[in-house]
Amino acid sequence: MxxxxxxxxxxxxxxxxxxxxxxxxxxxxxxxxxxxxxxxxxxxxxxxxxxxxxxxxxxxxxxxxxxxxxxxxxxxxxxxxxxxxxxxxxxxxxxxxxxxxxxxxxxxxxxxxxxxxxxxxxxxxxxxxxxxxxxxxxxxxxxxxxxxxxxxxxxxxxxxxxxxxxxxxFSARGPLPHILLAYPGAPVSTAKAYAALDMTKKRLTVGQNLNRLQRKLQQGVSVLGWGHLLYNRLEDAVLPRYPKVRALVQRLRKAGDFPVLMSGSGSCVFALIPQHKTAVALSGRLRNRNLAVFVVKFLGLGEQ
Missing domain, CATH: 3.30.230.10 (Ribosomal Protein S5; domain 2)
Incomplete structure (x- = not known):
């Protein structure tokens, strides 16, 4: 039974x-x-x-x-x-x-x-x-x-x-930032994003930054101490080919001194903002009929 x-x-x-x-x-x-x-x-x-x-x-x-x-x-x-x-x-x-x-x-x-x-x-x-x-x-x-x-x-x-x-x-310790998440109203094909990625392109060494970022999250370091370690190689393939995503990244980076990154293969872009009030205010300025905006939080230990 x-x-x-x-x-x-x-x-x-x-x-x-x-x-x-x-x-x-x-x-x-x-x-x-x-x-x-x-x-x-x-x-x-x-x-x-x-x-x-x-x-x-x-x-x-x-x-x-x-x-x-x-x-x-x-x-x-x-x-x-x-x-x-x-x-x-x-x-x-x-x-x-x-x-x-x-x-x-x-x-x-x-x-x-x-x-x-x-x-x-x-x-x-x-x-x-x-x-x-x-x-x-x-x-x-x-x-x-x-x-x-x-x-x-x-x-x-x-x-x-x-x-x-x-x-x-692994467990992340707080305080964790608030997340302003923006969707530009159009999807990105995951398969096309990976297919467009130039795997022969020379890059700076970034692999060790993953371990640095993980350690800072585990230690409860403020986002001010790890935001610069955010990284997404797929931005190289997506941003030149999807003007709406590229414009959204640029708009969020101009909105304040916050870490901004595309998530996964896109098309969502997020900003990590220490103060909830600031995130809500920015979401109100960004929101329009073509842009879905969410203010959300991380789950897990360190949840606010």
Whole structure:
């Protein structure tokens, strides 16, 4: 007998505080060195066992972005993969409240997929329990996308290597800054961003800055002491090709003396601001019909 009939989970967005692309792999993917951080902007995913052996998805879309509820949605794919790989002839109904912008570099689809996997592991505890079950679940997560394993973690901060699946969680100490997050109203294709990256371009040595940034977060150093270590190599590929993202980066950098970075493959850009009042005031000046702006916070230890 199943312990639960329905599970509801938050599916948080993420930022990449550091993202270096170290090589293009023979399998077509890229090796990364990154710092992931979960933030308070989130979707809500509910999964319940249904009477019919099908996977259904209902979406309340608050993101302002077009979103399919069809079989290609990552939440549906995650549910079908779980049922198939664990040999279950059952069905589930998924309800998704979508808040995270799409094609934004925030990992919204990956987070939704991870939430479905975690919910289904709770609904069918005999299948995904123990060491073997956990390993299989993480294997399914990676099959769904490179960011999905991070969202399977309980912790809010992780370094990631390989495709992003070689994860080392760590705790960040406060005070952590407030996050002004801006979405320019248009997505960036992750595949196109990576394809456009010039891997032959000579770079300054930045790899050691990942370790420096991690240490400062662990030590509770103010953002004034680590903001200069933020880095995203994908800006080299995206900013010249996406004028809206480039203009947003420039606008935020002119708005104040704050660290500003594109998250992931874009198109979202964020500024890290010590004072909540300053972040709210700036969000009011930026917000318009073509620009979605959020003031959010980091999750985890050091949460404010």
């Amino acid at each position: 199943n312990a639960k009939r329905a599970v509801t989970l938050d599916a948080p967005a993420k930022l990449n505080l550091f993202l270096d692309v170290t090589r293009r792999r023979p399998d077509g993917y890229h090796d990364l060195a990154t710092i992931f951080a979960k933030i308070s902007l989130h979707d809500t995913v509910s999964v319940s066992i249904s009477a019919r052996p099908v996977v259904s998805l209902r979406i309340k879309n608050l993101s302002g972005c077009p979103l399919s509820a069809g079989e290609d949605n990552l939440a549906c794919r995650a549910a079908r993969l779980f049922l198939r790989e664990f040999g279950l002839s059952r069905g589930v109904s998924i309800s998704l409240v979508k808040r995270i912008p799409i094609g934004a570099g925030l990992g919204g689809g990956s987070s939704d997929a991870a939430a479905v996997l975690r919910a289904m592991a709770a609904l069918f505890p005999g299948r995904a329990s123990g060491s073997a079950g956990s390993k299989k679940l993480l294997k399914l997560a990676l099959a769904l996308g490179s960011d999905v394993p991070f969202f399977m973690q309980d912790g809010a901060f992780c370094t990631g290597r390989g495709r992003g699946e070689k994860l080392s969680p």
